[in-house]
Amino acid sequence: MSEHHKTMTFTLIVWRQKGPNDPGKFETYTANNITEHHSFLEMLDCVNEDLIKSGREPIVFDHDCREGICGMCSQVINGMPHGGEKRTTVCQLHMRTFKDGDTIYVEPWRARAFPVIKDLVVDRSALDKVVQAGAYISCHTGGVPDGNAILVPKGAADEAMDAAECIGCGACVAGCPNGAAMLFTGAKVSQYAVIPQGRAEASRRVKSLVTAMQECNFGNCSNHYECQASCPKGIDVKFIARMNREFIKAQFA
Amino acid sequence: MQFLKSSIGRKVLMAITGFSMFLFAITHLLGNSSIFGWLPGGINAYAHHLHSMPSPVIWGFRLVLLVFVCIHIWFGIQLTIENRAGGSQQYAVKAFQKVTFASDNMIWTGLLILAFILYHLAHFTFQVVSPETAALSNLDVSGNPNVMGMVVAAFQNIGITLVYAIAMVAIFLHLYHGIQSFFQTMGWNNDRTISAISGSGKLIAFAIFIGYLAIPLTILVRILK
Ligand code: HEM
Numbered sequence A: 001m002s003e004h005h006k007t008m009t010f011t012l013i014v015w016r017q018k019g020p021n022d023p024g025k026f027e028t029y030t031a032n033n034i035t036e037h038h039s040f041l042e043m044l045d046c047v048n049e050d051l052i053k054s055g056r057e058p059i060v061f062d063h064d065c066r067e068g069i070c071g072m073c074s075q076v077i078n079g080m081p082h083g084g085e086k087r088t089t090v091c092q093l094h095m096r097t098f099k100d101g102d103t104i105y106v107e108p109w110r111a112r113a114f115p116v117i118k119d120l121v122v123d124r125s126a127l128d129k130v131v132q133a134g135a136y137i138s139c140h141t142g143g144v145p146d147g148n149a150i151l152v153p154k155g156a157a158d159e160a161m162d163a164a165e166c167i168g169c170g171a172c173v174a175g176c177p178n179g180a181a182m183l184f185t186g187a188k189v190s191q192y193a194v195i196p197q198g199r200a201e202a203s204r205r206v207k208s209l210v211t212a213m214q215e216c217n218f219g220n221c222s223n224h225y226e227c228q229a230s231c232p233k234g235i236d237v238k239f240i241a242r243m244n245r246e247f248i249k250a251q252f253a
Numbered sequence B: 001m002q003f004l005k006s007s008i009g010r011k012v013l014m015a016i017t018g019f020s021m022f023l024f025a026i027t028h029l030l031g032n033s034s035i036f037g038w039l040p041g042g043i044n045a046y047a048h049h050l051h052s053m054p055s056p057v058i059w060g061f062r063l064v065l066l067v068f069v070c071i072h073i074w075f076g077i078q079l080t081i082e083n084r085a086g087g088s089q090q091y092a093v094k095a096f097q098k099v100t101f102a103s104d105n106m107i108w109t110g111l112l113i114l115a116f117i118l119y120h121l122a123h124f125t126f127q128v129v130s131p132e133t134a135a136l137s138n139l140d141v142s143g144n145p146n147v148m149g150m151v152v153a154a155f156q157n158i159g160i161t162l163v164y165a166i167a168m169v170a171i172f173l174h175l176y177h178g179i180q181s182f183f184q185t186m187g188w189n190n191d192r193t194i195s196a197i198s199g200s201g202k203l204i205a206f207a208i209f210i211g212y213l214a215i216p217l218t219i220l221v222r223i224l225k
């Protein structure tokens, strides 16, 4: 490492839990020789190397792409999902946003619907159950259709794409004081409801997604909008309003 | 039935009943403001006018309000219990970015409002709090119950004024979050309307707060006698 890379030292207070039934506890670690270019996960890698060298169990955390698109990384840092940097996942959070000597709390997503598996890893399959309940279109797509066979207005396409930007990380649930999945579910409902391909099944879809959401033990929405602030993709709470609208309409369908 | 069990359905009922109570609160304030004398005969004439409506209308109205209050309280408590069990209570450190004191304490401001409604009914409807100044047993010059006398006597007492002031703070906080929440829950909201709805909701909540507070305060400082 060249000399103009000033290194930093951090105190980490990390949630350690051996398994789903372990009560778990916080442990304190020191992260040494961290540069401003380290991502938060790379910083944890360094800590884990030290832990492994000293014969201790490394901190277990979820990650995959490390480029902010897969939605695997899931940590609450200093009380904010993904660390609270605007539109940033943990893997894209860089240590330059912290100050040398900072003490940093690292916790897993905490919500009734997301039981902890180990350390910072939680079971997010409840989100898959919501998707399986009908966040798709049930028709045979056949061969590749002509590009303009179904006309989709630009505004509708944009709206659907904005909703589809969700990477399913679960930060909305983790940030919500009620552990609700309304932003996630609202985004799924909306991405199909606004385009003609999805419109036909909109009523059935919204009803079954809302039911699944409830069966998975997610909380109810209190319109705090904490979810939007927590979302690394900036998914807008207008999609929750749209889901509410679709749900009310579906009662008359 | 599915609707009444669903997460969103119950919220919609809370929103409709809450917003109806909000509309009642506005009407009630406009009626009460007759105490400042814009209506000939003041609040006594206004009260007389209300009570000369056919009793099925009066009792029908009261019944609807009662049912709405009960629905609102029932689901409010139910949803809050579910939410407290489902959420972020277990974090060692939690830094909220959007939650406000008002939005976080809807259940407590709500229950405070409930306590106040009961007191308020005992005070000015059943008139059992200070029987000696009860309007029903003190008629004014035109033979109507002397509501003005009852209200003035009450708010000259700083203790009673304080009770009302605290209740108005609770209503202010409840509506500060509640008005915009109503539009979001009903789905009448999007990214272009949200800040205007939220802003005007807070402003209207403040206007109601000031409006209601004006009556006891002007009486307490003897502007209104
Ligand atoms: C009588 C006692 C009351 C209780 C216990 C109560 C409780 C609550 C609770 C807990 C919520 C939040 C529900 C949630 O988001 O999870 C709420 C929302 C609301 N309340 Fe009340 N409240 C009461 C009276 C009132 C009154 C008198 C008004 C109107 C003047 C009112 C207007 C509203 C509105 C507009 C909402 C927003 C509904 C929504 O989220 O869409 N409430 N109430």
Ligand code: FES
Pocket (backbone or CB within 6 Å): A062, A063, A064, A065, A066, A067, A068, A069, A070, A071, A072, A073, A089, A090, A091, A092
């Ligand atoms: S690891 Fe894929 S989004 Fe962070």
